[in-house]
Amino acid sequence: xxxxxxxxMQAVAFAAFIxxxxxxxxxxxxxxxxxxxKQIADGLAAGEQGKQSLASAExxxxxxxxxxxxxxxxxxxxxxxxxxxxxxxxxxxAKVEADRIITAAKAEIxxxxxxxxxxxxxxVSDLAVAGATKILKREVDAKAHADxxxxxxxxx
Amino acid sequence: MAxxxxxxxxEYIQHHLTFLAKPVGEGGGFWTLNYDTFITTGIxxxxxxxxxxLVTRKATTGIPSKTQAxxxxxxxxxxxxxxxxxxxxxxVVAPLALTTFVLVxxxxxxxxxxxxxxxxxxxxxxxxxTWRGVPTADVNTTFxxxxxxxxxxxxxxxxxxxxxxxxxxxxxSPFGSNPLLWVFNLLFNAVEYLSKPLSHSLRLYGNMYAGExxxxxxxxxxxTGIxxxxxGGVLHLGWSIFHILxxxxxxxxxxxxxxxxxxxxxxxx
Numbered sequence: 001x002x003x004x005x006x007x008x009m010q011a012v013a014f015a016a017f018i019x020x021x022x023x024x025x026x027x028x029x030x031x032x033x034x035x036x037x038k039q040i041a042d043g044l045a046a047g048e049q050g051k052q053s054l055a056s057a058e059x060x061x062x063x064x065x066x067x068x069x070x071x072x073x074x075x076x077x078x079x080x081x082x083x084x085x086x087x088x089x090x091x092x093x094a095k096v097e098a099d100r101i102i103t104a105a106k107a108e109i110x111x112x113x114x115x116x117x118x119x120x121x122x123x124v125s126d127l128a129v130a131g132a133t134k135i136l137k138r139e140v141d142a143k144a145h146a147d148x149x150x151x152x153x154x155x156x
Numbered sequence: 157m158a159x160x161x162x163x164x165x166x167e168y169i170q171h172h173l174t175f176l177a178k179p180v181g182e183g184g185g186f187w188t189l190n191y192d193t194f195i196t197t198g199i200x201x202x203x204x205x206x207x208x209x210l211v212t213r214k215a216t217t218g219i220p221s222k223t224q225a226x227x228x229x230x231x232x233x234x235x236x237x238x239x240x241x242x243x244x245x246x247x248v249v250a251p252l253a254l255t256t257f258v259l260v261x262x263x264x265x266x267x268x269x270x271x272x273x274x275x276x277x278x279x280x281x282x283x284x285x286t287w288r289g290v291p292t293a294d295v296n297t298t299f300x301x302x303x304x305x306x307x308x309x310x311x312x313x314x315x316x317x318x319x320x321x322x323x324x325x326x327x328x329s330p331f332g333s334n335p336l337l338w339v340f341n342l343l344f345n346a347v348e349y350l351s352k353p354l355s356h357s358l359r360l361y362g363n364m365y366a367g368e369x370x371x372x373x374x375x376x377x378x379x380t381g382i383x384x385x386x387x388g389g390v391l392h393l394g395w396s397i398f399h400i401l402x403x404x405x406x407x408x409x410x411x412x413x414x415x416x417x418x419x420x421x422x423x424x425x
Contacts, residue, residue: 002177002188002192002296003295003296003299004185004187004189004296005180005187005188006176006177006188006189006190006193006194006294006296006300006301007296007297007299007300008296009194009300009392010193010197010291010296010297010300010301011300011301011303012196013194013198013299013300013302013303014255014301015200015304015411017201017205017249017259018251018252018254018304019209019252020205020209020253020255021205021251021252021255021257022247022248022251024209024212025205025208025209025251025254026231026250026254028213028215029208029212029215029227029228029231029242030213030231030235031210031215031217031248032212032215032216032217032220032224032228033231033232035217036217036218036220039217039218040188063266064375090390098297126335127358132314135374145412154384
């Protein structure tokens with residue numbers, strides 16, 4: 001265990017290795033490590049941001065969905081109301097129309113009955129005249145018995 | 157064993173504990189260099205830091221390769237330790253901690269190479285009769301590291317507090333600034349300053365040296381016969397596995413103490 005020149009030489013070698021490490025090994029490795037740390041931190045931050053924006057987008061979607069649901073519900077209710085109103089109106093109109101048609105038909109029937117009665121009356125009076133003529137074997141003077149005939153017609 | 161001749165146990169251990177020490181220049185005494193320690197450190201350091209450098213050259217800020225991820229894991233581990241202890245501004249402390257950790261870890265890890273196999277390789281491939289493969293089991297290495305840290309400690313003390321502030325602290329803390337207490341303060345600080353590099357270096361040296369010795373003793377036992385070989389082999393395996401913990405732990409402790417000492421130098425008392 002002699003202390004000799006080796007000590008100095010080893011110290012010089014040690015110093016050389018320190019210098020080499022401090023100059024060529026440490027800086028690039030630390031640079032790589034620190035840059036990668038920054039990249040990872042940035043990536044994590046970006047991921048966090050993405051998560052947050054996703055959450056807010058989901059919230060907005062939920063809001064929009066709820067709004068759309070309530071709107072559609074409203075529209076359906078409105079539509080149903082409109083539909084029932086339309087049906088009601090159509091029913092009323094149809095009833096009015098039907099009444100009108102029925103009334104018109106009744107009036108026409110009455111007219112027709114009156115007209116039939118009139119023609120029947122005329123025919124009966126003619127028949128009566130013809131029958132009377134045959135009975136009397138002579139011409140009944142229509143003009144002379146006009147008021148008579150009219151009276152009979154009235155009785156019929 | 158490496159020489160192929162019969163060795164006594166003492167000779168065996170002495171052989172394994174002999175550095176390839178050669179005088180430099182006119183040499184002798186202090187001017188001797190342990191070539192094995194120095195060259196092994198150079199090769200291991202070049203391989204390890206070369207590997208780190210290759211990884212940084214292909215480093216990407218995007219998805220890292222498995223190698224890059226592993227290296228980054230180590231770097232980040234060291235960085236976290238430094239951040240937790242050191243609150244100064246120096247940009248050198250973190251790379252220094254990484255250098256210390258990686259270098260000590262791999263110099264310690266040389267201990268995993270089986271001592272007698274390596275000895276044979278050093279002898280027959282590299283033609284070196286004596287070669288110690290674990291630089292951190294050489295007290296010169298651990299003192300070199302610890303004293304470098306010590307020098308940085310002094311440097312940062314002066315840099316942060318100013319020369320006057322540092323000297324003032326030497327005399328006036330921890331007991332107070334009364335002139336009567338100056339001597340005691342100085343003594344206390346001297347002990348503290350001395351004990352730091354000593355414990356820093358000797359802890360690592362002791363652990364690695366003892367680990368090596370135990371491998372040698374188990375090797376000696378394995379040479380005694382078939383029972384010794386089996387038991388020695390089993391214990392060798394066990395000690396190797398336990399040694400993984402020691403190697404990593406000592407590297408970690410060495411790094412932590414480096415950070416702690418330097419951050420203590422930044423503190424005002």
